[in-house]
Amino acid sequence: MARTFDYPQAEEIRDALARHGVRYLFLGKSGAILLGFPDTTQDADLFVEKTAANSRAAVAALRELGFALTDAQAAEIEGGKDFVQLRNGPFDVDLVFAPDGIESFARAWERHVEVEGFPVCHPDDIIASKAAANRVRDRETLPRLRAFRDYWLRQRRS
Amino acid sequence: MSTAADQTHEWVAEFEAAARRPLRTRWRYAFIHTYKPVLDDAAYRSFDAMADYRAWCETNLPSWLGYGQDV
Numbered sequence: 001m002a003r004t005f006d007y008p009q010a011e012e013i014r015d016a017l018a019r020h021g022v023r024y025l026f027l028g029k030s031g032a033i034l035l036g037f038p039d040t041t042q043d044a045d046l047f048v049e050k051t052a053a054n055s056r057a058a059v060a061a062l063r064e065l066g067f068a069l070t071d072a073q074a075a076e077i078e079g080g081k082d083f084v085q086l087r088n089g090p091f092d093v094d095l096v097f098a099p100d101g102i103e104s105f106a107r108a109w110e111r112h113v114e115v116e117g118f119p120v121c122h123p124d125d126i127i128a129s130k131a132a133a134n135r136v137r138d139r140e141t142l143p144r145l146r147a148f149r150d151y152w153l154r155q156r157r158s
Numbered sequence: 159m160s161t162a163a164d165q166t167h168e169w170v171a172e173f174e175a176a177a178r179r180p181l182r183t184r185w186r187y188a189f190i191h192t193y194k195p196v197l198d199d200a201a202y203r204s205f206d207a208m209a210d211y212r213a214w215c216e217t218n219l220p221s222w223l224g225y226g227q228d229v
Contacts, residue, residue: 005189007182033188038176040190073202081204083211088201092191100208116181133212137224147166151173 005044005091013044013065013093014118020061023049025112026120027099027129029141034115035123037148039141043092047121049105050097052078058095066090101125101132123149194223 017024026034028045048058055078063069067089069077077084077095084095102108102125111122121129127145130138176184196219205211215225222229 004191007185010185030188033184034181036173036176036184038172038184038187040188042189042191042194068201073204076204082207083205085197085200085203087198092198096208098208134227135212135215135225136221136227136229140224144169147169148173151170155177 005042009091010044010118013061013091016061016065017046017058018117020057020064022057022061023054023105023109024058024119025105025108026118027096027126028094031120031126032123032145032148034118034120035113035148035152037145039144043094045094045096047096047099047102047105047108049109050080050082052080055080055097062086062089062093067093099129099132101128101130123152195220197223197225 025031025047026044027047029037029039029041030044033039033041048054059069059074059077063074067086069086069088080097082096082098084097086093086095102121108121108125111125113120113122123145127142127149130142130145179187203214205214216227219225
C-alpha cells in the first residue's frame, strides 16, 4: 500500500502526543530533518520515555491517531519493550524506548530542541545513536550528518 | 578530483538551501515511502531489547537494505 507521511499528519501526531502528555523525542533521520537536515526517510523514529504511565499514554495517543493496536499489542508496549515497529496506522512509526548510544531519556530531554512544537533530540544524540547502531545505512549517513551538526551549531551561535 | 573540503562545501550549500525552506516544505521533500521487503510485511513487531531487533535485522532482512553491519 502506498503510504505517505505528510506535514499535517506530523502535526497530528505532535498534537495527539501532547494532548496525552507523552514524553518523547523525535530521533533518527526524522529528527534530523526537523532540525533542517536535507535528506529523505520513510518513517518517524520516536524515542519514548520508558515508564508504564508514559507508554500507556503513548498507546492512547496512537490509537486516537488510527493505529490499530490490539489489546495484546498495547499490553506489550505498556509492559516495556525496547523497540516497536508500527505499520498498522496512517503512517510508519518506530517506537524506540532504549536507543543505542543514548545514556537515558532524561539526559536526552535536558538538551533536546523544540522545532515548531516538535520535541527533537539534540543532533549530538542523533549522531550518537547512529554511531552506536553502526549499520551500513548509518555509516553512509554519518559524515554528512556530522557536517550538518557543525553547520547547525554555527547557526545557533550566530 | 573532489576533496573533503569540496564535499563539505557542497553539503553546506545544501544545508543553507534547506534552511531557506519552511519546515512544511522540507517535510514534504523528506518523507518518501518505498516498499522495503520483509520489513514492511508485518503490521506490528516488537522486541524486548535493541540487541534482539538488531539480530533480527541481520538474520531476516536483505543485506542491501542496509539494516545490518555489512552489505
